[in-house]
Amino acid sequence: MGHEILKKEKEFEAYCNELVEKYQIPGYAIGLAKNGKLFYEGGFGFRDKENQLPLSSDTVFGIGSVTKSFTCVAILQLQEAGKLSVHDLVIKYLPEFKTNNDEFTKQMTIHHFMTHSAGFPPLPNLYGAMSKTLAKDPKFEDGNEEQKTPEIPYIASYEELMECIGKGEYTLLGAPGTEFSYSNDCYALLGAVVERVSGISYEKYMKDFILEPAGMKHSVFHLHDLDGHKDISNLYNTRKKDDETIVFESNNQWDAPSMRAAGFLKSTVNDMLKYTEIFRNGGKVGNAQILTPESVEAMTTPYIQCGYDEFYGYGVMITPDFYGYKLIEHGGSIKGVAAQMNIIPELGLTGFSIANLAGVPSKKLLNCAFADYLEKPLKSSHVNVTEKNLSVDQLKEYVGQFVSGEGGKVDFSINDDGKLCAKMEGMVDSVVRPIAEDWFLFEMREEEYAIRFRRDEEGKIIRCAFGFRQLAKTELGG
Incomplete structure (x- = not known):
């Protein structure tokens, strides 16, 4: 694999265009690099559709939760400096900091927050933290709002966030370290730790x-x-009108001062390929040693299972x-x-992939590029x-409705063909296939x-x- 190319570049680009x-x-x-050198970049569509402005590897986009790994880099730098463990x-x-379970609160470590294993179920506080900017999103003539979100008072600071967590009505999933569930709240508070420790x-x-x-x-x-x-992408969003999905420009950036550590950094393909060097190159980007190799090892250790074949490290x-x-x-x-x-x-291979619309298969396309590279x-x-x-x-056991404190819900039912199906808001019913005890896969x-x-x-x-x-x-779920 000495000369770095995508083997099926035309086929890959046709698939990108198709999706x-x-x-x-x-x-x-999308951009791909080998040993820190860019060998493939692709731009499809526009950063500004109306004015047909093209994308480049220097177009600025939000990166959402990829921000979480940056927060962990900061924590590990502070650990290297002897300021925390x-x-x-x-x-x-x-x-x-309090939860409604004092005994568990006293056991929660920074490691538990970094691995989403403190035991918090999904909480609605992110919407409270973003509510000031959410309020500026457009309303439509048909009376629909751009985004349906839980109504939560504005959470301006880490202190207010801690107050909300302390007073919240929820049940912890288990003792710290035992249950994985993704928590924006824990990552927000890692930001508070960074501030207090670094000053x-x-x-x-x-x-x-x-x-x-x-x-x-x-x-x-x-x-x-x-x-x-000036090379900044517009933001786009979708809404349903009758049965049609309408994509529209919505340049009101969401922000949440108390939650920035969980997902509010903006970056570019080129910058992110510099950042990935930390994980490829023992913590070193160019001449800067951002982390020690030991800290990189700590970040990329699989601590807790988070998917069928996936584990969570620190922010990755x-x-x-x-x-x-x-x-x-x-x-x-x-x-x-x-x-x-x-x-x-191991292969010195890094990649970053980004779209200016949420809920679209960026991950699938980047994984395809990696699969192609691996022949x-x-x-x-x-x-x-x-x-x-x-x-x-046997399938009847799984039937029911399951809800998240973040507002999501999934209904499982059995269809006429005797298969288990999942239904989510705005999605067609999907058949879920049993693959192991209590594990199912769906597309x-x-x-x-x-x-x-x-x-x-x-x-x-x-x-x-x-x-x-x-x-x-839910109780309704039988």
Whole structure:
């Protein structure tokens, strides 16, 4: 594999164009590098559709939750400096932090927050943190709003966020370290730890210790900090009108000062390929040693299972067997953002992929590019599973409604063909295929998702893990 090329470049680009059209993606950009050198870049569609402005590898997009890995880099830098340990208790730095379970609160460590294993179910606080900017989203003549979100008072600061968590009505999933469920709240509070330990704001810390040393000139939390750089993508969103999906421009950037550490950085393909060097190159970007090799090792250790073949490290996910290689990756989704970062350190291969519309298959396309590089069929899947045969009686156990504190819900039912189906808002029913005990796979928007059902001590199904979050079964759900 000495000369770096995509083997089936034309076929890959045809597939990109096909999905860009199918999902009405205004703009999609991708870049691949080998040993830190860009060898493929692609731009499909536009950063500004109305004015037909093209994309480049320097177009600024939001990156959503890919921000979480930056937050972990900061924590590990502070650990290297001897200012904290990831095994310290959270209350050492945030003494006012409380949950509704004192015993568990006293056991929660920074490590638990970094691995989403503190035990929090999905909470609605992100919407409270964003509510000021959400209120500026457009309303439509047909009375529909752009976004249906839980009504929550504005959460302006880390202190207010801690107050909300302290007063919230929820049940922790289990003792810290035992249950994985994705938590924006925990990552927001890691930002608070960074501030208190370093003595400077989270945003300034990012700039001084990560973004500037890595030469990420176009990576910012606020567009007004871009110093005249005009290559910025518009944001797009979708809404349903009758049965049609309408994609529209919606340049109102969401922001949440108390949640920036969870998902509000903006960056470019070129800058993100510099950033991925940290994971490929033992913590080094150019001449800057951002992390020690030991810290990189700590970040990319699979601590807790988060999907069928995926594990969570610190702010990154690890697929131990991606066609025989260890893949380090993370996605990001927020308004106008579908981002994906991939690294196979062993091959020196890194990639970043981004669209200016949420909920579209950026990850699928980047994985296809990686599969092609590895000389695998373009649209193949690295997940090797055999479908199990379950009778209708066995499937009945899984029927019911499962809800998330973030507003999501999934209904499982059995269709006329005796198959288990999942129904979500705005989605067609999908057949879910049993692949292992209490594990199912289903396809949505070109990508495979695993669902895992969770049981109580008596063996009764009480939750399902889907989209990296644990949803609780409702009483209505039988």
